[in-house]
Amino acid sequence: MTVSQVYDPERALSLARETLGIEAEALRAMAQRVDRSFAHAVQRVLQCRGRVVVMGMGKSGHVGRKIAATLASTGTPAFFVHPAEASHGDLGMITADDVVLGISNSGESEELTAILPLIKRMGVSLIALTGRLDSTLAQHADMVLDASVEKEACPHNLAPTASTTAQLAMGDALAVALLDARGFKADDFARSHPGGALGRKLLTHVSDVMRSGAEIPQVAPDADLMVLMREISAKGLGMSAIVDGEGQVLGIFTDGDLRRLIEQTGSSADLRALRAAQVMHPNPRTVRADALAVVAADLMEATRITSVLVVDEMGRLCGALNSNDLMRAKVI
Missing domain, CATH: 3.10.580.10 (CBS-domain)
Incomplete structure (x- = not known):
């Protein structure tokens, strides 16, 4: 791989605008598809006596860590478990009282799909956040959150870009719906952020x-x-x-x-x-x-x-x- 001898700033600006446009359109389309499955997922989490266990591989795993952190900081106890580590002992971190939020754009991440039967055998509720409604992950799930995108912002339609933006936004939507249902207030947020500026103010x-x-x-x-x-x-x-x-x-x-x-x-x-x-x-x-x-x-x-x-x-x-x-x- 070599760097082009001539850098074109106008092309860079054009690609930036195109990327933002593609991702914005993906979010608009996803908003139109939000249905009762989302409401059922919120209800299931509200009924959960344990915690939300977020799982995902690769870029979906990075997004999952952020979603878990957002949930935890807004009144919904949550943590991230790496699917590959789950197969080597970390599955013991999950209990029957928990809800698993599995994230995979393809819904076929091998490390994640390998443990789905075990999760179901434990009687744990499974919420899938995926871009394919016919995937293995979706078929095992109790509820499916549709995060599919028409195309990635990557010019080669390969690098996870629009799809990870969609996952992240859906996670935010889930957290916001849950904090509202719980009556989570600004002072509650401050108590979980005592070291931050908002915490000091509140x-x-x-x-x-x-x-x-x-x-x-x-x-x-x-x-x-x-x-x-x-x-x-x-x-x-x-x-x-x-x-x-x-x-x-x-x-x-x-x-x-x-x-x-x-x-x-x-x-x-x-x-x-x-x-x-x-x-x-x-x-x-x-x-x-x-x-x-x-x-x-x-x-x-x-x-x-x-x-x-x-x-x-x-x-x-x-x-x-x-x-x-x-x-x-x-x-x-």
Whole structure:
């Protein structure tokens, strides 16, 4: 095999568009063929007391691993078993309570068809995902998902391209139908993806990232401006809460408020006589400690502030956080 001496970028673009067009058309045609067998397959998986065991050889095996991962992450316990390894002991991983999803475009993969009688003898339900409805795999199956394609995107109609795209899409369709039937929600997804960005957004609460205890900037309403400014400087959040004796938030004062106060009164004015209650902004924006951290992030973005006070269910000050805290927690 040799590389052509002259690379034609226009031909490359043409082939890319043609490939995408062929695969898109294959998916459109497959969508029109989805019938009650699909609904029966979903019902059988929902009734399964075990797990979905996905099997496939070659490119179908690669697709199968992805389908198993998608099912598992969306509320349907699933794992992949290599058909060749199944013949050498891994068949013991399958129980009568499981459902097997066998994937083969031809439906004649030797390693897969060899174990079909054993699977059926165990009483395991078999769902076939195949491109040939008259194949050995389809004939052994309880339900058949039709993933046939008119042609591959490969110019020689040989390399699995459109067919593997069809398998992958049908697997996604199965996972989506199952997650909907199970009432699988975004927070359920987050629990199975705690290390991902979505998991952090849906599982991290304000209480997990807020400053608390002695780190909270706060003064009494009768504190003078110098005390207020020392508290802001010491706590490093660019603001301080003003609270009453019960911890209820009365107001807030920020670095920006100080600059505006100086501009309004003039540099020669004696500000030391001013009290926190006189300069604070009453009824500031707050967020509950039990709220998701992403709620605090949205509040900061919507109101163009960089810090927010945190209150408990009684409205008492219990924390504070700024955008840097949220960035460190990778919420934003």
